[in-house]
Amino acid sequence: MTENKNIIASGSQRLEGRSRPKRKPQVQRNKDKLRLIPLGGLGEIGKNLTVFEYKEDIILVDCGLKFPDDAMFGIDIVLPDFNYILENQEKVKGVVITHGHEDHIGGLVYLLKKIDIPIYATKFTMGLIDKKLKEHGLLTKTTRIIVKPKDRIDIGGFNVEFIRVNHSIADAVGLCIKCAAATVVHTGDFKIDYHPIGGEIIDLQRFAKIGSQGVDLLMSDSTNVESAGFTPSESTVGPTLYNLFRGAKGRIIVTTFASNVHRLQQVIDAAVEYKRKVIICGRSMENVSEVAMDLGYLKVPVNVLVQLKDIKNYKDKELVIITTGSQGEPMAALGRMALGEHRHLTIKKEDMVIISASPVPGNEKMVSEVINKLVELGSDVIYGRFAEIHVSGHAKQEELKLMITLVKPKHFLPVHGESRMLMQHAELAVNVGMNKERTFIAENGNILEIDKRSVQIVGKTQAEPILVDGLGVGDIGNIVLNDRKRLSEDGLFIVVCTMHKGKAISGPDIISRGFVYVRESEELINNAREEVKKALISCEEKGIIDWNSIKNVIRESLFKYLYEKTQRKPMILPILMEV
Amino acid sequence: MTENKNIIASGSQRLEGRSRPKRKPQVQRNKDKLRLIPLGGLGEIGKNLTVFEYKEDIILVDCGLKFPDDAMFGIDIVLPDFNYILENQEKVKGVVITHGHEDHIGGLVYLLKKIDIPIYATKFTMGLIDKKLKEHGLLTKTTRIIVKPKDRIDIGGFNVEFIRVNHSIADAVGLCIKCAAATVVHTGDFKIDYHPIGGEIIDLQRFAKIGSQGVDLLMSDSTNVESAGFTPSESTVGPTLYNLFRGAKGRIIVTTFASNVHRLQQVIDAAVEYKRKVIICGRSMENVSEVAMDLGYLKVPVNVLVQLKDIKNYKDKELVIITTGSQGEPMAALGRMALGEHRHLTIKKEDMVIISASPVPGNEKMVSEVINKLVELGSDVIYGRFAEIHVSGHAKQEELKLMITLVKPKHFLPVHGESRMLMQHAELAVNVGMNKERTFIAENGNILEIDKRSVQIVGKTQAEPILVDGLGVGDIGNIVLNDRKRLSEDGLFIVVCTMHKGKAISGPDIISRGFVYVRESEELINNAREEVKKALISCEEKGIIDWNSIKNVIRESLFKYLYEKTQRKPMILPILMEV
Missing domain, CATH: 3.40.50.10710 (Metallo-hydrolase/oxidoreductase)
Incomplete structure (x- = not known):
């Protein structure tokens, strides 16, 4: 795909990617370009993580988590996919954090348990990170570098400048990331507050100065793009x-x-x-x-x-x-x-x-x-409807326009937002003069190659959400979630029979949970038991001796009976025990 | 409780009721007063149903359903409690419907399967009801009386007048319900639309006229009370x-x-x-x-x-x-x-x-x-954020004030709303001149007695939500819902052993669903099996032969092992089979 595709074409490329979630062969890398891979935060709010790769160096920006949605039964948190990072771990020189919200720091400890890399963050952000590191026994073994706004720090082949922004947390920064190939500005999450508590106003002068020196790509926060006007102070x-x-x-x-x-x-x-x-x-x-x-x-x-x-x-x-x-x-x-x-x-x-x-x-x-x-x-x-007792931490449309206008980037990539927000942010950029062909809608896992002349989406790497349940990271997949969903809807119906030489010699015993209130459903349970007996007899008569086939016959006859009587579809588990 | 209690006192009375959900002995009825019992729609949006009882007659207003919330796993719909109606069924002379939304007509077929009573509704409302009656084979056996706005109809000892209102459905009406004891105006759901599609503006003159003749109680829609201003046409x-x-x-x-x-x-x-x-x-x-x-x-x-x-x-x-x-x-x-x-x-x-x-x-x-x-x-x-492509069907604050001012009731009962809305509607009424002592916050099941002199909350009848799952109405209780919740969070772990004379002779076999991805967790499952074997041996050594005790030992040892390894708490079901 070339940079000439417009945003709608990018949209459809993305869907193609979605229909094939398995990893594609990675594209041959153009060593002279900056490679940028968002692993989280695109097409979603949460688990922000972006890979910047140039020649033999990788730096990461943020490493957040996301809270599960309702369909993720029993899942505690969701992490970005670390696969690309782990495959290239010898290159990774550090992770730069924009601020201390969970969707920017919550995945750090999970990553640091796999690779040991230094963390760069401002003082308050690092204070929050330290709490987490301590909890997971990682504090002493991790290199932590505290930075200040206006600091410019070399990390591998990159120079990273920290720029003060306002947000609903203290000490938030945006970033200017430079390498020989290109200059990228990443706003982090931000708003423009002319009267912030603490007194530190977003460094608009610096964004303007960097912009005037030439920015190849701007990545900007899309969270509030649906709201007109200006977020109050x-x-x-x-x-x-x-x-x-x-x-x-x-x-x-x-x-x-x-x-x-x-x-x-x-x-x-x-x-x-x-x-x-x-x-x-x-x-x-x-x-x-x-x-x-x-x-x-x-x-x-x-x-x-x-x-x-x-x-x-x-x-x-x-x-x-x-x-x-x-x-x-x-x-x-x-x-x-x-x-x-x-x-x-x-x-x-x-x-x-x-x-x-x-x-x-x-x-x-x-x-x-x-x-x-x-x-x-x-x-x-x-509460909210009656009094001005809360303001958002994210820039609304007028602030977003100001940011684009100050930085005046050659290319624009909206980040931190669901699909409709990214799309609207791209439109907003076009409305303030961005060239539509230089405005990109990307998705997690997209590989962007950037230099002074162009930005291109050249491929896709694996970036599936990783589900964490208890101590298990990534061990829960769709089969387990579908089972939980089914169990949550109509419960469970277990039938146990003891078999000897192909014949049921004891049972069927029936146990149900989450299906009906058993004490008031004796008749239903008794009749279900009779259904199972009939099914077993019919198996014997037909000479069905394979256990899987017998289980299927039991399952089908019970499903039919229970659905007819209750219009519910509990999970039916026939268990046969040989003695 | 007397009418002198203010709204906050009513609030606390309600809570007392909540903490004792079982039915209380019903208060001795004062035969000369109108009895009013909201069985749904108070402290909630949905399943509206109100009982009006005077001497030997009862009429019902609306009979709706409610859609389940997230905690009601697998529940299809929620109905109001019909118990009071069924206990007094010989008195019930009919059900009057204000409009054809599901939260006003969706419970009808469930009620009509238990008692045969005539339905009073406007033409379009009845058209929608007829569809439902037909689906449930009730159409031919149910008496259906089509009414028009301005009609006044005697039903038992009541006279019911239908008053045109505007709402997000055609043919909606409010009601003026009179008996010898009192006059009650019920707005139904309403808004004030000076330019309605179809041309029929809410009959404000009639509300004013009825008001000028003396209204003892106004029941008014609270859905949009949190919104300032006037709902657009x-x-x-x-x-x-x-x-x-x-x-x-x-x-x-x-x-x-x-x-x-x-x-x-x-x-x-x-x-x-x-x-x-x-x-x-x-x-x-x-x-x-x-x-x-x-x-x-x-x-x-x-x-x-x-x-x-x-x-x-x-x-x-x-x-x-x-x-x-x-x-x-x-x-x-x-x-x-x-x-x-x-x-x-x-x-x-x-x-x-x-x-x-x-x-x-x-x-x-x-x-x-x-x-x-x-x-x-x-x-x-x-969609909503960008264009005026939707308006609400419910009155906002200015319309609610107008209604109270036109009807100028002696007493006021906000209906159709969650607790905070009812409370705010009561405050709004006080702000336009209602006497605070004559403004009531009631809850489902409260028994109100009304005459020309006073309104009093005199007691409480059963009004628990009735859960419908498939064909089962009210057969799902907290035990079943809690099981579904637990199964949805961490799944299920079944252990089966065949026993002979107190000894395990086969198994333990293990089946899990919704817990871990089994193919990748062989070691966990194998170790769990060893844990069960150890538990069985320890039972034998300690001489534990009671099956419930053995099951408890298995459950506890497995719970401990699985939680330590996974920090998950699946439902553990030990099954012992005697052969």
Whole structure:
């Protein structure tokens, strides 16, 4: 495929790739070009990971995870495919991290268990990474290099410059990655905040300067491309919080994303203003705030923080509780409060609960459920629809246009977004003057070759999602997931017979789970047993002695009987035991 | 509880009810009062059903179903609890239907299979009901009375007046229900549309007149109470459709709710204007449009409708396809097109797909997925964020205020909404002058007693959700659902041993499903088998011969081993067979 194809043609190339998920033979590499392979984050929100390869060197940008969707029964997390990296591991010189969100750092420990490479990240980002490394016993053996915005660092044949951006987490950076073949700007996740908490505005001058010197490819965040206008400043949340705090009669319970330390800072500032103590509640909230305070990103006056276990020593009017659970997770602290199952905290009518977050797509129902339960308990719940108590961390259309206009790249690759977002971001770029032929829609695994003259999608490598369930990484495939789905819908029906010389001598015994309430279905179970007996007799009469055939006869006759009686299709497992 | 309790007190009374789901002894009935029992639609969106009882007569308002949430594994639909109705069935004189949406008529056939009562509904509503009755063989034996707006009909000791309202379905009505004790106005689902398709504006004059004559209780739709302002007219969608149709180069595929015949009419009008033929696609779309055309609610010029099977006889520019699947359902027609699995229709790059609907809460992800897939296939997808191609059927805050102000009831009961919506609707009523003590938050099963002087919540009857799975109505309880949940998360691990005189003589055989990919886990399975053997030996050594105890030992040792190796917790089923 040449660069002359337009975005729709790229779209169809992608589908072709999808219909053949097996690895294709890799294309002969053009050694003089920069090779760029997104292994995650394209056609999806999450598990961001991009390979940059030039001659004998590879660097990685980010290494995130993704949370499973509803169809991934029992899966804990989803990782990007490390196959290309492992096959070329002798080349890998390091991984550069743009910021500390899970979809950018959550896959690191899984990668580092396989290859030992240095990590480059800013101070707060590294603080969050260190927590993870420690948990997995990797902290001492991993080389960690802390960088600052404006740093330019040589990693193998690459020079990487870190550029300050704003985002819903402290210390986020974009990247300018140079090698002899090309210059690539990667925005990371970003927004433009002229009044950020902490005071560090995105370095627009630097993006402009780099742009004026010539950028071959811009990779830009597509998360909010569906929203018109400009994302409001993080600092707009503060005044709303002050207003709410001023009117609160009892305790104030605030939930937000744990990693949003600028939000935490504003909540703490409001608490201090209204002479309230602050309790931090929930494991991830405790972890992040600890890192943020240690490193100076969260400033809390002495004697403001108190322990949850000491809650009884304070009057309700003296307390703010900052808690996890902003996504409606039933096991998080706020979820347990809503269910009346929290060990230390029972919701009261005078409580004000502030949901300072919006639901991540897919979590809407869970969040509603928690709000309903809190309302039922009598508390006053302040959430998105009624107050400006949350702003996004991602650039909207006007900011995205500004970025493209400042960097003025020769080629454009929208990243971090589902297909419709990537497509819309490409259109938006064309609307601000990008040449349509130089705008690319790629998918995970696509191999792009880049030099000063062109960008081309030259092939595809393996980039399937890797499912993690418990200790198993990648051992769960479609067969297991389909079984779980089926079991979840209509349950299970087991038939056991003991056989001797081809004849059933005991049983059939029947065990069912998740199918019907057994105590009320004795007749159904008894009749099913008779069906199995009839099936066994018919096998004997027909001289069917092969066990697989006998099992099939049992399965079919039971399926028919159970479906007729219940219109359900439980998984039927006939088990024959020889004695 | 007296009427002096405010809404927060009502809230807490409700919770008390929740913590004791078993039926309470019913309160001694005050025969001179109107008894009102909401059996569905309070604290939830869906399965609307209200009992009105006065002396020896009961009438029902609506009889809907609800779609299951994610935690209800394998459940098809959810019904309201009919128990109170069945216990008092000799009193029940009929069921009055406000409109033909599933959450108002979907439970009818299940109720009519138990008791034979007449149905009162408007013409189009009855047309949709008739389809269902026919399907279940109930059409000929059920008395069906077709009513018109402004009709006043005596049913037992009640007089019911039907009042025109606007909604996202034709022929919707609100009700004024009178008995000697009290007058109640029930809005049904409604919006205020000054330019409705079909021309019949909500009868605001009549609501005002009834209000001026004295209304003891208003029950009003809370679905959209979280939205400020005024819901736009259905007729605002037409011009957007015309604009889109004007620019379309290939086929136009429109999806919307099948029951929204006013939307269908506008799509068909646009098709006629731009000289396109119309194909109706998907079972519910075919059913509803057939009813709507038969009864004159949908007007289609001759030779405009063509059959899907004849699609090849027309050029792309000559076609509009109206299809089901607006909620992203993978099995609906649009879902199958998006997956490339539709029998007659393959998406092309030149297709324009218009999603003329918004996702019902909980369906957001499914809808996104379909949009992504359609975009990946190259089609141009027009959806909510970018164009005015859908309006809600429910009143927003300004309309709700108007309704309360016109009816000016003595007491107010918000209905049709989750807890937070009911609470907010009550607040909204207080803000437009309702006395807070006369505003009630009730829950399903609450028994309200009403007369000219007061409304009181006097007790509670059983109103648990009834789960329907296949042919089973109410036979699935928490045990079965919990089993399905567990099976869905980590699958199943079965161990079978044949026993003779307390000793294992064959096995243990192991079968697992949904746990690990067996071919790659031979070692795990073999070791698990050894664990079972060890457990059996330890039972023998300790003299444990009781089968339940042996099973427990097997289960515990396997649980420990499997969790240590995989951190998964499959359901473990030890099966012992005596020969």
